[in-house]
Amino acid sequence: MTSHQAAAPSPAVAITGGAQGIGRALAYAFAQQGYLVSIADPDKDAGFEVIREIRRIGGKGLYLAADVSREEDVERWLRITAEEFGGVRVLINNAGIGRGGDPTELPVAEWDRVIGVNLRGTFLCSRVAARYMKKQRRGAIVNIASTRALMSEPHTEAYAASKGGILALTHALAVSLGPHGIRVNAISPGWIETRDWQYSARAAEPVHSERDRLQHPVGRVGRPEDIAEACLYLADDRKAGFMTGQNLVIDGGMTVKMIYEED
Secondary structure (H helix, E strand, O other), rough: OOOOOOOOOOOOEEEOOOOHHHHHHHHHHHHHOOOOEEEEOOOEEEEEEHHHHHHOOOEEEEEOOOOOOOOHHHHHHHHHHHHHOOOEEEEEEEEOOOOOOOOOOOOHHHHHHHHHHHHHHHHHHHHHHHHHHHOOOEEEEEOOHHHHHHHOOOOOOOHHHHHHHHHHHHHHEEEEHHHHHHEEEEEEOOEEHHHHHHHOOOOOOOOOOHHHHHHHOOOOOOOHHHHHHHHEEEEEEEEHHHOOOEEEEEEOOOOOOOOOOOO
16 A cells, blocks of 8 residues: 555444444454444344443443334434444344243233334344445445244244245345345344353353254354354355345254154
8 A cells, every 4th residue: 555545444243233242243343354344123222331441452342232123212323323434334133032922812912022123123223234235335234033934833923934034035125135235134143152152240151961962963052152153254255245135044953853752
């Protein structure tokens, strides 16, 4: 670079649910790769802790308390992110909640809350982020779905429906936003252990049995870092520039292995 050439600005990534679990790992991973990191999460203690850690390692981070099911929260978060960081290059829709229960008894309010955070939130964040990405003619959206969109255990209807909706939303957005230089993909994690990626006061050391490990052809339970690496790949136009509308299943092979219950 010659003396009169300015360095290219660092790209900004916006991550929902970025304070704990997979989102926490995403925030650290992108910061380590030089991204400006903005996270939205309702847990203030955990959110500010993540930003302190990002700054400790020399990165730049921004945290806002937000409910992604609320349009006004989403618009405020992404507006401030774009103002502070000069735009939004990458959005990762990671925020998600679950409510279990007999589907004949599940309160409709709980169904609505899961759909509101997981599916409505993914749509709201994508539509607002895409407005900023359109101006740049460039962007990548990564939606965190789940293998529960493809297979189920009893009493997971709200969560499964929300994640299945995210997969459909992913390919629909990929077609609509492609002409504007925006790629949209999804990742469906399997069993990802997150107990050691919580707010420090609540974090715990994971313990897994041999049975747990053997459910996975790779021989172990997943880690948040596994998802972070895939998100970094999908966010990179040089590596994944010809990839859109796709769903990466990252589950250690669990969904392709037949498991029989023993007596």
